[in-house]
Amino acid sequence: MKISPKELELKTRLGPSKFSASGFMGKCSTPLEELIANDKKRINFLGISAENLAKELKLAYDKAQGASGAEIKIKVNFVAKFFESRGKIPSPFSGHGTFEKGETVLTNKKTKKHIIITKLGIDMIRLYSFFQGYGNRYRIDPAFVTEFISAKNL
């Protein structure tokens, strides 16, 4: 399969770098195109657009950030907590600038599962439907977010 220099550069940027120790793919061996296609298929099946999903994640991120590190209830069964970090991280997709490094941990108290939301993670979902590699610390499982979106408001 041919690979353009631009695609090759993107693959390099998605790997471990001076800004992300394990990269955006982690140990995931699924090719990028397949990973994105699989996640797109999943969100289509779940009946939600990547844009709306990103919007909901941003709301949770902002609410938690506003609570300055205290755990807050976001929806029934869902709590979020913000962890601040110094510095910025550039998007691996060139042309999208840099993003603050803080992270919000969104937990489903019923299932005990959680995801870690970052501003960069939200942007990559919104623009590229890229939810990051399977098993990666910052991977956002579309099914988890769908459960979050359909949960009752407080």
Added chain:
Amino acid sequence: MFYSIITPVLFLMSCGVFLSLLLIFAEKKILNYGICNITINDGKKDIEVEGGGTLLSSLAENNIFIPSACGGRGSCAYCKVKIEHGGGIMSPIEKPSLDIKEIDLGIRLSCQVKVRESIKIQIPDTFFQVKRYKAVLSKKVMLTHDILRLEITLIEPQTISFKAGQYVQLESKDYMDVGSVMRAYSISSVPSDSTQIHLIIKKVPEGICTSWIFDSLKENEKISFLGPYGDFILANTNAPIIFIAGGSGMAPIWSILQDMLENGINRESFYFFGALTKEDLFYKNRLENLSQKLDRFYFIPALSNEHKNSDWSGETGLITDIVKKYIPNTSNYEAYLCGSPGMINACVLALTETGISKDNIYYDKFA
């Protein structure tokens, strides 16, 4: 058949390689830009450099170190300078890192600007004092489960001159196979002790530099850093002060407070320290001792997520609410904030609601 296909393919590939090499050769040898001048801050400093290099590297070769964390890839956007003349057209790599106001002002990423002609630039005057320091880690002290203090003794130069509130860029060793990285950390020690600096650092999940610091860096190991940088320093006024910082954001505030004590600056000042639980509070005794020595200094720690059965008898809740409780009218105050962009934004909003002018709010965003 095989040869009839492979021959033109090889021919085309060879042409491509030849043309690329020709371009590199032309850039280096034929396109000789000669000696170019870089005029800095209206002639405060003039340097001559060999044309063709990047502005960032040309300045570094002349011991002017612009902050940078990505090694000149145009991805960290730290190396901004104002170009008043020359510099060529903006590259597509730069645009996303600059807002419209910055573009209008002529701000560029110095790692992406090629010196092909004489250039006039503006940088903060403080960059002239920045040096590369070789040092040794004398002590590494854990302050909480994820915050530590590094005590660094200088080797060469042997002393550093800085202002309380400034920061340095620490250079990591090659760790996790991604090469060395540079990261900014505020100095927490007092400027009068010029033979060493202390840094207070919080562990960043997946962070390369902090993983190196927490997991690999050992006492007596040689390290290097660039500095001092930054303009987060105490203004020379008599206005009462509000300090707000939590976690490693305490570093510059602690340096400023010690400096105030040493220099007899006895302005009325409140330090609101926000933490989640008692375990996240550090330097509590030091700050309480300081309030004995600076009779107009008040230390107010507040916990936002303390356990229900805790014996904590101090303030609880969000730091913005605590500030409002103690100082309902902030109109004649100066505020100094250090923390995440979210924390800063929330504090700026809360403070301006109670009367303080935005011009009197100084902050060091963790960004």
